[in-house]
Amino acid sequence: MTAQAKLDKGEARCPDAPSTQEIIAKDSVAAPSWVRCESYEFLGDEDISTDRYYDPEFEKKEYENLWTRTWQFACREEHIPDVGDYYVYDIGRKSFLITRVEENEIRAYYNACLHRGTKLRASGTDGCAHEFKCPFHGWTWNLDGSLQFAQNGWDFPHVKAEEFELPQAKVQVLAGFVFINMDHNAPPMEQYLGNEFMSHLNAWKLEDRYIHCHVSKVIPANWKLTMEAFMEAYHVIETHPQVAPSN
Incomplete structure (x- = not known):
């Protein structure tokens, strides 16, 4: 290892390599302000306890305090373009029917019959319906969520x-x-994400794009390990040297 000068934590940089901001600054076409902004904050380098990746009690607390209270991406609008279209979204022990009930209204119903709890639509499915009928006892709900038949x-x-x-x-x-949140006291998405993130999101105009294909895979790992692998560039x-060319 090459000896480096004593630096404060979080200030280490690749020797003799330009920073990302220096590279952006040399572009002949000025980058938008949101690309040129920085908001780095050193958050610590202490070891993370491994039990959060396998302890059932930690998973239980995580579900109660995170997944039931946070905004989460359920589907895209193009998954449910027409009135009556639905998309089943599962998270942990909960399942939701993401449904377009009017041209400009989308609802997320808990995907469970109120009689005995049977799923109204199977996990991993989508389609179009004018009603939601329980396959076990036949209780039926209208598209607007009202009880039609017992x-x-x-x-x-x-x-x-x-x-x-x-x-x-x-x-x-x-x-x-389309985002959902089980906590009805949750703040609006704009407040939840913050002004800086919203400016980044608006700049990309993602509402004008669409999903060409959807690929999914079940990975035998804790969700945090999977997410961390996709977020870190180390x-x-x-692993992917072909996407990191250097001179």
């Missing part, structure tokens, strides 16, 4: 239709992406 309704005098509407998660569409030098 099999042998005479035996359920306690069921009030107005109290048996399909429960919903919070929904917001941003740049063509492995690129060895």
Whole structure:
């Protein structure tokens, strides 16, 4: 290893190599301001406890405090372009029917029959429907979430239709992406993401793009390990040298 001068934590740089901002500054076409901005903050270098990757108790807390309270990308608008189109999105133990109920209205119903909890639509499916009918006992809901039919309704005098509407998660569409949040007290996406991120997002005009193909794969690993592998660039030098040319 090459000896380096004593630096404050987070200030180390590749010897004799230009920074990303220096490279951008040399471009003959000026880059937009959001590309030229920096907001680096050293967040520490302490070891991370490994139990967060395998401990069932940590996973339980994570589900209760993260997934049930955060905005998450469920599908794109082009997945459900027409009224009646739906897309099933699963996260942990929850399943949602992302449905276009009006031309400019998208809802996310909990994908469970209110009678016995059977999924109204199978995981991994999409399609178009004018109603959501339970495949077990036949209870049926209209596209707007109202109860349409209870099999042998005479035996359920306690069921009030107005109290048996399909429960919903919070929904917001941003740049063509459909996000949901189980926490109805969650702040709007614009506030959640912050002004800087929103300026980046708006600059790309992603609402004018569409998905050409969709590829998915089940990886036998904790979700954080998978996400970290895609977010960090340290492995690129060895694993993907073809995308990191240098002189």
